[in-house]
Amino acid sequence: MPATDADLTAATLASPTTILRLTVNNHPGVMLQICGLFARRAFNLEGILCTAIGQGDASRIWLTIDAADKLDQIVKQLAKLEDVLAIEERPDAREQVGDMAAMMARIG
Amino acid sequence: MPRLSGAQIIISQLERQGIRLITGIPGGANLPIYDALARSTTIRHILTRHEQGAGFIAQGMARSTGQPAVCFATSGPGATNILTALADAYLDSIPLVCITGQVPRTLLGTDAFQEVDTYGMSMSITKHNYLVRSAADLLTILPKAFRLAGSGRPGPVLIDVPKDVQTEMVEFVAWPEPFLAADHLPSDLKSVGQAAAMINEAARPILYLGGGVIHAGAAAEARQLAEQSAIPTVMTLMGLGILPTDHPLSLGMLGMHACRATNLAMEECDLLIAAGVRFDDRATGRISAFCPNAKVIHVDIDASEIGKLRPADAGITSDARHAFAGLLPLVQPRQRRRWNDRIQRLQKDFPRFPPQSFAPGKPFQLIRRLAELAGPKALISTDVGKHQMWVAQSYPFTTPRQLLTSGGLGAMGFGLPAAIGASLAFPGRPVVCFSGDGSLQMNIQELATAVEQRTSVKTVVFNNQSLGLVRQQQRLFYERHYFASSYSISVDFTAIARGFGMRAFDLNGAADPDHLLRQAMVEPGPCLINVPIDIEEDVTPMVPPGAANTTMIGDDHASN
Numbered sequence: 234m235p236a237t238d239a240d241l242t243a244a245t246l247a248s249p250t251t252i253l254r255l256t257v258n259n260h261p262g263v264m265l266q267i268c269g270l271f272a273r274r275a276f277n278l279e280g281i282l283c284t285a286i287g288q289g290d291a292s293r294i295w296l297t298i299d300a301a302d303k304l305d306q307i308v309k310q311l312a313k314l315e316d317v318l319a320i321e322e323r324p325d326a327r328e329q330v331g332d333m334a335a336m337m338a339r340i341g
Numbered sequence: 342m343p344r345l346s347g348a349q350i351i352i353s354q355l356e357r358q359g360i361r362l363i364t365g366i367p368g369g370a371n372l373p374i375y376d377a378l379a380r381s382t383t384i385r386h387i388l389t390r391h392e393q394g395a396g397f398i399a400q401g402m403a404r405s406t407g408q409p410a411v412c413f414a415t416s417g418p419g420a421t422n423i424l425t426a427l428a429d430a431y432l433d434s435i436p437l438v439c440i441t442g443q444v445p446r447t448l449l450g451t452d453a454f455q456e457v458d459t460y461g462m463s464m465s466i467t468k469h470n471y472l473v474r475s476a477a478d479l480l481t482i483l484p485k486a487f488r489l490a491g492s493g494r495p496g497p498v499l500i501d502v503p504k505d506v507q508t509e510m511v512e513f514v515a516w517p518e519p520f521l522a523a524d525h526l527p528s529d530l531k532s533v534g535q536a537a538a539m540i541n542e543a544a545r546p547i548l549y550l551g552g553g554v555i556h557a558g559a560a561a562e563a564r565q566l567a568e569q570s571a572i573p574t575v576m577t578l579m580g581l582g583i584l585p586t587d588h589p590l591s592l593g594m595l596g597m598h599a600c601r602a603t604n605l606a607m608e609e610c611d612l613l614i615a616a617g618v619r620f621d622d623r624a625t626g627r628i629s630a631f632c633p634n635a636k637v638i639h640v641d642i643d644a645s646e647i648g649k650l651r652p653a654d655a656g657i658t659s660d661a662r663h664a665f666a667g668l669l670p671l672v673q674p675r676q677r678r679r680w681n682d683r684i685q686r687l688q689k690d691f692p693r694f695p696p697q698s699f700a701p702g703k704p705f706q707l708i709r710r711l712a713e714l715a716g717p718k719a720l721i722s723t724d725v726g727k728h729q730m731w732v733a734q735s736y737p738f739t740t741p742r743q744l745l746t747s748g749g750l751g752a753m754g755f756g757l758p759a760a761i762g763a764s765l766a767f768p769g770r771p772v773v774c775f776s777g778d779g780s781l782q783m784n785i786q787e788l789a790t791a792v793e794q795r796t797s798v799k800t801v802v803f804n805n806q807s808l809g810l811v812r813q814q815q816r817l818f819y820e821r822h823y824f825a826s827s828y829s830i831s832v833d834f835t836a837i838a839r840g841f842g843m844r845a846f847d848l849n850g851a852a853d854p855d856h857l858l859r860q861a862m863v864e865p866g867p868c869l870i871n872v873p874i875d876i877e878e879d880v881t882p883m884v885p886p887g888a889a890n891t892t893m894i895g896d897d898h899a900s901n
Contacts, residue, residue, distance in 0.1 A: 262460060262472065273465050309645035315469040315489060 250279055251300040252326045255311065256319040259285050259292040263316045267294060270310055277302050280334060291318065295330050342514060347476030348373040348507040351440065354483040356383050357519040360411050362402060362765055363387065364395040368415025370455060371442025373507035375413075387765065387794060390786035392419050394758040396426020397784070400435055401762020404745045405720055407556070409436035409490040410762070416442045417455030420501075421462070425752055428466040430497040432749025433579060434552060436490040437497035439463075445505035446474070459501045468496030476509035480517050488520040494643040495556055525642065528659030530667045536614075536638045536655040537671030540570060543612035545680045547632075548572045549595065551624075552579030552748070553617020553641060554661045555741040562665035563616065564588075569669065571677040572614065573684050575603055577624050579748040580617070582738040592684070593693075596624040597884045598730045601691035604890040606684050607632050616640040616661045620650040621749070622886075630889035640664040691896075694735065702875045704731040704803065710855065711773060711801060712737050714862040719771040720763040722746065724756035724780030726810045728803035730880040732775045754783030757800055761787060764796035771862075772797055778804040778832065788841040791867045798867045802834050805874040813879050817894065827876070838869035845869045 257263050264283060271278040280297035298307060304322070311317050345353065351374055355363070364387040367375040378386055389395040392414040399412035414423040420441045430437045444453040460472040469489050471482050479502075486498040540546060554563050560583045567574045567590045574584050575595040584591040592603040604626075607613075613635040618624070625631040628650055639646070639653035640661055647656035657664045694705050708731060712719070721736060722745040723729040729746060738744055745763055747755040760774035781802055791798045807827035815823050835845035845868060846861045848854045861870050881895035 262464070265461060265464060269464055306645060306649060313643070313645060 249300045250297050250327065251304065252323045252330050253296040253298060253308070253311070254321045254323045254326065255294040255296065255317055256286075257292050257294055258316040258318065259290055260316070263292065266314055266316055267296075267311070270314065271307075274306075274310060276307050276310075280330070282330065282333060295326065297330060297334075300324075342512050343516070344510060344512040346373065346377070346507065347473075347479055347502065347509050347511065348377040350476060350479045350511065351483065351502070351507070352377040352381050352384070353516070354479070354519065355411060356381060357516060358483075358487055359519070359521070360384060363411045363413060364389055364398045364762070365413030366392055366395060366415065366419060367413075368417075368419050368442065368455070370416035370444055370504050371413060371419070371440075371502075371507070373504060374440065374442065374502070387790065389758070389790050391784065392422035393425050393754060394784050394787040394790060396423045396437070396439065397429070397755050397758035398762040398765070398787070398790070399437055399439075400426060400430055400755075401722065401745055401759035401764075402766040403430070403435050403437055403762075404433075404759065405742055405763040405766045407436075407558070407742065409438055409487055409495075411438045411440065414439065414441050415455065416444055416459065417457050419455075420457060420459040424462060424466065425750075425754075427463060427497045427499060429747050429750040429752045429755065431466045431468065433747070434495050434556060435497065436495040438486050438490050439497060439499045441499065441501045442507070443472070443501045443503040446503045447505070449503065459499070463499045463501075466497070467499045468494075470499040470501070472501045473503065473506050476506050476511045477513065479506075480511075480513060484517050484520040491520075492523045493525055494553070525660050528657075528663040528667075530657060530659060530664065532655040532657050533664065533667040534671065536657060537668050539612055539636060539638060539655060540572075540614065540668070541673045543636075545610045545683075546570070546572050546612040546614060547592075547607055547610040547635075548574040549577075549613055549615040549618055550574060550580045550583050551577040551616070551618030554580060554583050555617070557617065557642070557661040559617075559660070559662035559665055560584075560741040562662055562669065566665050566669060566672060570672050570675045571681060573606060573681065575599070575607065577618055577621065577748070578733055578746060581733060582741045582743045585739045586737045594733050596626065596890060597886075598734065598880050598882070599890070600693045600734070601882050601893050601896055602684070602687035602693075604884070604893060605687050605691070608891050609683070610635045612636050612638070614638045614640075615653075616664065617642075619646050625650070626884045626890035626892075627888055630891070702873060702878070704728070704874060704878060705735045707872060708732055708735045708775070709737070710858060711862070714858060715771045715773050715799075719743070719773055720745065720760070720767060722756045722760040722763060722772070722774045724774075724776040725751045725753045726777045726780055726808070727805070727813070727874075727878070727880050728775050728777045728780075730810075731803075753780040756780060757784055757791065757798070758787045760798040760800070761791050761794065761796050764791075764798050765794060768797070770797070772799070774798055774800045776800055776802050777809065778802055778806060778828070778834070779808045781834070782832070785837065788838055788843055788869070792842045796867050797865065799862060800838075800867070800869045802869065802871050803874045804834065804871055805876045805878070806831055807876055809874075809876070810880065812876070813883070816879075817883065818885060834869060834871045843867050843869055845871070847871045849873045
């Protein structure tokens with residue numbers, strides 16, 4: 234099926250978003266831990282970028298989340314995960330994360 | 342330098358952790374672990390008849406002692422069978438370490454025989470879980486699993502070990518230190534001063550205590566706080582035993598099946614001092630209508646519980662014992678005569694139970710009589726249903742960890758194996774399992790384990806030949822449209838028990854039921870007691886699911 238215009242541009246979200254920057258243990262189950270937490274606790278996850286850092290023992294995950302959505306609970310629940318080493322709220326990174334999303338949309 | 346297989350490393354580390362009892366069932370994928378366990382001279386293995394039984398027996402040990410307990414299962418069906426017990430431990434914050442066998446690494450992901458994604462399936466019902474990828478990793482994973490299970494807010498940890506990791510040989514320099522004491526994060530006590538001031542200023546405070554107080558070993562401090570400031574106290578199902586049932590400040594259990602006076606008192610309180618509780622819907626009813634005029638102090642070791650469902654005016658992220666120790670010197674001694682008089686008035690207006698004499702068919706006097714016969718040292722487990730709520734309402738609990746019950750998950754089939762676990766952990770103490778005919782049939786095979794392991798479990802079956810609480814809801818909320826909630830055949834539980842080699846007693850038609858009960862309770866060893874209960878005997882009062890706690894129905898004896 235040919236890509237539509239809608240596929241080619243990053244979604245424009247109606248509600249304001251914020252960015253969480255996570256440092257996590259890098260192993261095959263860690264993405265499942267993070268995504269599973271959002272799914273089972275009914276938190277909205279708008280976007281996720283993940284890459285290994287350092288010697289490959291850790292990963293950096295950037296999460297785009299709905300700023301109005303129980304942010305305090307999201308941060309506290311993430312902090313309880315044993316594989317999450319650090320969490321920072323980084324609304325300042327919204328633009329760069331948005332640029333990355335736009336770049337991915339351009340790849341198509 | 343030690344050179345050992347992964348399986349030997351697991352067993353040696355469990356020995357070094359001080360584990361003396363392990364429950365489980367062997368199968369193809371965990372046989373190397375069992376081979377190593379067979380050589381252990383210090384660990385006794387409890388062979389169960391179903392992995393769910395193994396999980397719940399381990400829970401019975403953990404709940405009664407407060408220490409992490411260990412259970413084993415094989416891959417595939419062994420793992421799926423034990424998941425219910427893990428979910429139960431997760432929701433009630435019980436320290437458990439479950440070690441499952443898995444297909445060899447080379448077969449992972451190929452839909453091999455008895456392969457399921459145990460790691461993925463257990464993720465959302467464990468505090469943490471591992472899929473072990475090399476035997477050397479076991480050296481760090483085992484002590485970490487015990488630290489996680491027992492520290493902070495306790496919970497279950499699962500370690501999934503592929504068969505070829507169990508047989509892989511590893512040479513290592515030294516054993517890691519076992520993890521032996523709980524390792525809590527430092528308490529955040531900065532709100533303690535504010536909380537104490539709130540208590541001192543309050544006219545109508547209520548203490549709301551839950552399982553977290555028991556996990557923290559803080560029952561004595563909780564009692565001191567209640568007495569020092571004359572604060573009426575309610576407990577969750579998981580908190581029963583923190584204050585003795587007959588303590589003048591105890592209002593018993595709150596929530597869906599609380600006595601009317603308790604929920605009405607909460608409606609009037611101006612300060613709720615919540616500790617080790619999570620504002621569960623069965624306790625709070627419709628949360629927006631729960632203690633509507635109260636400010637809230639919330640003490641919990643899990644920061645994410647504070648403000649999760651009810652905003653706290655003062656939040657204290659701490660183990661309850663440290664928090665109470667911080668509060669006690671700042672809380673003024675008070676009598677609170679007006680408030681306590683008001684509560685006594687409510688209790689007088691709305692008595693706890695209908696007047697009932699001791700007779701088969703009626704639950705309350707029977708429970709009180711069994712309590713007398715069992716004595717104050719008895720450990721009590723329940724299954725899930727009407728009998729569970731009747732026990733919660735009427736058993737004279739005297740100490741924390743006396744009641745073992747599936748609170749969060751509400752898992753039928755919990756009672757018998759949990760009682761076996763308690764009996765194994767405390768061989769000298771009487772253990773009574775209150776069960777129902779529906780619940781008992783969910784893990785009835787463990788009657789064999791109760792006999793085989795020479796436990797002292799007395800299983801009392803409240804037999805109404807139905808799924809009583811389901812039937813009650815159909816009567817109250819589905820226009821008496823009874824469906825799939827009663828059994829059309831009558832099961833002879835005494836014959837079944839005898840088939841397992843267990844003594845059995847039947848109160849049905851007994852000429853002298855009290856004599857029969859005495860006989861059953863006095864003789865050593867396990868037994869089963871069948872007690873007929875009227876099918877129309879309901880649990881009252883009841884707050885309809887989703888309603889405010891002040892909407893209580895069914896307790897006609899209390900309406901005045």
